[in-house]
Amino acid sequence: MGGNPRVFDLSHVALHTTRNDCWLVINGQVIDVTKFLEEHPGGEEVLLEASGKDATKEFEAIGHSKAAYGLLLEYQVGVMRGFKHANAATAEDDTEEGTKARACVMTGSAIKDDKKTRCLGAIEFVLPLVVASFAFWYHYSSAGLTGMTQ
Numbered sequence: 019m020g021g022n023p024r025v026f027d028l029s030h031v032a033l034h035t036t037r038n039d040c041w042l043v044i045n046g047q048v049i050d051v052t053k054f055l056e057e058h059p060g061g062e063e064v065l066l067e068a069s070g071k072d073a074t075k076e077f078e079a080i081g082h083s084k085a086a087y088g089l090l091l092e093y094q095v096g097v098m099r100g101f102k103h104a105n106a107a108t109a110e111d112d113t114e115e116g117t118k119a120r121a122c123v124m125t126g127s128a129i130k131d132d133k134k135t136r137c138l139g140a141i142e143f144v145l146p147l148v149v150a151s152f153a154f155w156y157h158y159s160s161a162g163l164t165g166m167t168q
């Protein structure tokens with residue numbers, strides 16, 4: 019799909035319900051799974067049953083892997099009219115590039131959060147050690163000084 023996604027109505031998607039022409043809708047993405055029917059690990063029957071309609075619930079109920087979500091992009095032919103993505107402003111943002119960009123943002127923040135947590139962990143561990151060593155040093159050096167002056 020290019021920068022301008024094709025926009026479909028459900029009535030249009032409903033015209034593609036055969037083995038030779040099989041579309042379905044998942045999360046506002048219009049997916050043409052015709053070429054994927056034979057490859058689908060869950061079998062072609064479930065795809066045919068879900069064809070021509072919004073199959074988001076069925077798709078998500080299976081707990082498909084990230085790879086399966088990635089495949090959606092590969093077979094996407096357009097978006098549903100008026101569909102608002104959970105984390106996108108408009109359906110127009112739901113281009114392949116847009117979705118990939120969002121995926122990057124999501125991965126990016128996940129990694130960032132992870133780093134932050136690791137960094138915090140290190141600080142939480144090192145800081146008490148530094149404070150304790152300082153306290154020791156202060157105690158003994160001032161004791162030494164006191165000893166010297168007496």
Ligand code: HEM
Pocket residue numbers: 049051054058059060061064065068073074076077080081082083084085086089090093
């Ligand atoms: C609503 C329609 C769908 C239903 C009901 C469905 C059902 C299933 C089921 C039952 C399995 C498990 C097979 C097993 O473990 O033996 C499966 C696996 C899989 N499906 Fe679907 N599926 C649907 C749509 C799709 C679509 C549209 C794609 C991608 C374009 C897809 C990609 C996959 C992949 C890659 C697997 C392998 C396991 C995984 O990576 O999650 N499925 N599906």
